[in-house]
Amino acid sequence: MKIGVIGAGNVGGALGTLWANNGHDVVFGVRDHKDAKLQELVKSTSGKARIASVKDAAAFGEAVVFATPWPATEQAVKSSGNLSGKVVIDCTNPLKPDLSGLALGTTTSAGEGVARWAKGAKVVKAFNTIGAANFGNPLFGSEKASMFICGDDAVAKATVAKLAAELGFDPIDTGPLTTARLLEPIAMLWIHLAFHQGWGPTGHAFKMLRR
Ligand SMILES: NC(=O)c1ccc[n+]([C@@H]2O[C@H](COP(=O)([O-])OP(=O)(O)OC[C@H]3O[C@@H](n4cnc5c(N)ncnc54)[C@H](OP(=O)(O)O)[C@@H]3O)[C@@H](O)[C@H]2O)c1
Secondary structure: OEEEEEOOOHHHHHHHHHHHHOOOEEEEEEOOOOOHHHHHHHHOOOOOEEEEEHHHHHHHOOEEEEOOOHHHHHHHHHOOOOOOOOEEEEOOOOEOOOOOOEOOOOOOOHHHHHHHHOOOOEEEEOOOOOOHHHOOOOEEOOEEOEEEEEEOOHHHHHHHHHHHHHOOOEEEEOOOHHHHHHHHHHHHHHHHHHHHOOOOOOOOOOOOOOO
């Protein structure tokens, strides 16, 4: 699949590299092509991923991932050009700068904000409820970590579920995009355990149990 990844930091860098190494065509949409870290990132895919402008990467992707800090996300989405009809994967969490909580929520969500800015796109919230350091290893013993997703388009959600399953996650469709109001606080719980309760960045994940 052609995937544009906007934001090549912890989240975008990890997802893009893993998907490129799994055979997808990945283009990272970046602001500074000369950044040495980005050159290293592309090298780690043995040339399977490449770097382009934000707009070109977004135009390239059948799926376009937003993995930007929340305060930069509106600008990133609006710099991406026409996203209508594309699968847009929103990985963001609207964190307060000191990680003490969410800057918005309960009656709206970052996911719904992305959908407002990405007019006509099929927005799916995903990859926000676990630290990026786990994307390459979502197995906890023999258990696959859950990957909660939500969105309003069933086909787009199936596409994202497949991308999550390819990485080894157990994808869980949690309903319409408004469910992002619930998934973003779940991310906050993960962050709280990692950084305020000392559990660290790779030691825990959420697993949905059902009867
Ligand atoms: N870190 C995690 O474990 C984790 C897990 C799940 C979800 N999240 C969420 O995912 C998002 C990304 O987190 P991260 O840790 O990957 O952040 P990060 O490492 O700081 O990376 C952010 C990336 O976004 C780019 N960026 C910033 N402003 C931009 C703009 N206006 N247009 C295009 N690109 C822009 C940055 O590029 P420059 O180098 O040009 O600034 C950088 O490549 C956040 O919303 C975070 O809450 C994080």
